[in-house]
Amino acid sequence: MSERYDVVVVGSGNAGFCAAHAAREHSERVLIVEKAPRAWAGGNSYFTAGATRTTFRSLDDLRPILDDLTDAQAAEVELPPYSPEQFMTDMVRVTDGRCDRALAGILVHDAAAVVRWMHAKGIRWKLMEERQSFRVAGKSRYFGNLPLGTVGEGKGLIAQHTAAALASGIAIRYDSAVVGLLRDDRGAVTGVIVDGPDGREQIAAGAVVLASGGFEADPMRRAAYLGPNWDVAKVRGTPYNTGEVLQMALDAGAQPYGHWSGCHAIQWDAGAPPTGDREIAHRFSKQSYPIGIVVNRDAKRFLDEGADFRNYTYAKYGAEILKQPGAIAWQLFDAKTDPLLRQDEYTAPGVSRYEAGTIRDLAARLGLNPDALDETVAAFNAAIQPGDFNPAIKDGVRTVGIVPPKSNWALPLDTPPYLAFGITCGITFTFGGVKVDSGARVLDRADRPIPGLHAAGELVGGLFFSNYPGGSGLTSGAVFGRRAGTSAGQWARA
Numbered sequence: 001m002s003e004r005y006d007v008v009v010v011g012s013g014n015a016g017f018c019a020a021h022a023a024r025e026h027s028e029r030v031l032i033v034e035k036a037p038r039a040w041a042g043g044n045s046y047f048t049a050g051a052t053r054t055t056f057r058s059l060d061d062l063r064p065i066l067d068d069l070t071d072a073q074a075a076e077v078e079l080p081p082y083s084p085e086q087f088m089t090d091m092v093r094v095t096d097g098r099c100d101r102a103l104a105g106i107l108v109h110d111a112a113a114v115v116r117w118m119h120a121k122g123i124r125w126k127l128m129e130e131r132q133s134f135r136v137a138g139k140s141r142y143f144g145n146l147p148l149g150t151v152g153e154g155k156g157l158i159a160q161h162t163a164a165a166l167a168s169g170i171a172i173r174y175d176s177a178v179v180g181l182l183r184d185d186r187g188a189v190t191g192v193i194v195d196g197p198d199g200r201e202q203i204a205a206g207a208v209v210l211a212s213g214g215f216e217a218d219p220m221r222r223a224a225y226l227g228p229n230w231d232v233a234k235v236r237g238t239p240y241n242t243g244e245v246l247q248m249a250l251d252a253g254a255q256p257y258g259h260w261s262g263c264h265a266i267q268w269d270a271g272a273p274p275t276g277d278r279e280i281a282h283r284f285s286k287q288s289y290p291i292g293i294v295v296n297r298d299a300k301r302f303l304d305e306g307a308d309f310r311n312y313t314y315a316k317y318g319a320e321i322l323k324q325p326g327a328i329a330w331q332l333f334d335a336k337t338d339p340l341l342r343q344d345e346y347t348a349p350g351v352s353r354y355e356a357g358t359i360r361d362l363a364a365r366l367g368l369n370p371d372a373l374d375e376t377v378a379a380f381n382a383a384i385q386p387g388d389f390n391p392a393i394k395d396g397v398r399t400v401g402i403v404p405p406k407s408n409w410a411l412p413l414d415t416p417p418y419l420a421f422g423i424t425c426g427i428t429f430t431f432g433g434v435k436v437d438s439g440a441r442v443l444d445r446a447d448r449p450i451p452g453l454h455a456a457g458e459l460v461g462g463l464f465f466s467n468y469p470g471g472s473g474l475t476s477g478a479v480f481g482r483r484a485g486t487s488a489g490q491w492a493r494a
């Protein structure tokens, strides 16, 4: 045994850092072990836009953590309230009623307090004006209940977490993959086995927090659990979340929990690399589809682009792209909607962008049948009902008589130049994980805590099924990370 810590946290993403900060409040010696080299640290959390779902009665509730918001900027904000009850309703609604109500209850209950706690630790927050609002009548009107983001996005989040951790004496080891869990005769977890730069070593711990992500970056596990073709999906983030620590927890008796054949997957640039790009990060996302249409290789529409705000549909639409011929599709816009596209995503370097003066020419550029695309666009345009287009609310401007319908924001594609963006399925993270209790202690198959074992973040199951309310991943990592670190720190000192 080389060393002993009170708490060892596995993984340097948002969940791991939150666990480490909380553990440090209750214990002296806290260590984060991270498989990736330092240049790839931060897991999926690094790749995020930093969007974090929280609850508030008004902007006043958020202002104490918005260091840079001026009074003049605040006066231009139109922010509908978002209560814990609304967050819970969203969790139940988007998961088709399947989320574990106790775990979801903890998520929504802690969501407001945890962002204040993170702020006190050194995380800086801002309003995500460009991504989560539209200008309406001189105001920035926020839609979809997700105004809060981190300064510097995921990159800033990880830099701020790292600085705070080091300042409070938390040790971090990179290039150190956990390859096993140490257990005593009673089955309690007493440390980890690590393959580090100096070879294999055993590190003793009073308690261990697993925050090592899901299995989204392992093609074999994806095919095994998510089903056919998931092995060809692109990975949006870190290549290091390959599920072996999750498997170690199961081997130690943890109860598998949640949606093991489900995941968060989105419309992602067709030209993106197979796994995440540290520079472009989340900007391969293509999230303005609610104001356009999406067609497949047969030039047919296949989903309701306007079913809800992007924040409530995007995480399930990647799976719909994967089902299409060639697992490829195109988002179409025209000169009217071009200015409303998310600039950071649609003008990112290397984006798969096509432009033409007619729909037929656009089809030719995309390698689609011009007659078929002309027919699809003409039928769509003809099906649009009269109404006032407003992207900041569910405007009810819809189609009638075509399948699938478009339920909101149906604007005709009639103003050249026409634009198309090639997309495929990009997987974000997997929903299957282990079961935890309110202290984020890992439970066995009889719902008993496995002594010394705690978990947070993507490898906790039971919260998300088929879909997910945008921004809940960082909140979940923070809420359960904080609880895991607290209970681990207390357990280690007991």
Ligand SMILES: Cc1cc2nc3c(=O)[nH]c(=O)nc-3n(C[C@H](O)[C@H](O)[C@H](O)COP(=O)(O)OP(=O)(O)OC[C@H]3O[C@@H](n4cnc5c(N)ncnc54)[C@H](O)[C@@H]3O)c2cc1C
Pocket (backbone or CB within 6 Å): 010, 011, 012, 013, 014, 015, 016, 033, 034, 035, 036, 041, 042, 043, 044, 045, 046, 047, 048, 049, 050, 051, 052, 053, 176, 177, 178, 179, 211, 212, 213, 214, 236, 237, 238, 240, 241, 242, 243, 244, 245, 281, 282, 428, 429, 456, 457, 458, 459, 470, 471, 472, 473, 474, 475, 477
């Ligand atoms: C491109 C992209 C954009 C996103 N945008 C958002 C957003 O804006 N808002 C939001 O809420 N969510 C977003 N998400 C989802 C979000 O990233 C996750 O829900 C959340 O960050 C997961 O945090 P985590 O700490 O559980 O995992 P991670 O941040 O992935 O951290 C897990 C860490 O564990 C390490 N690890 C793995 N195996 C081992 C091992 N054997 N030993 C040691 N370490 C190991 C990994 O290297 C990694 O660093 C996005 C994801 C991606 C990929």
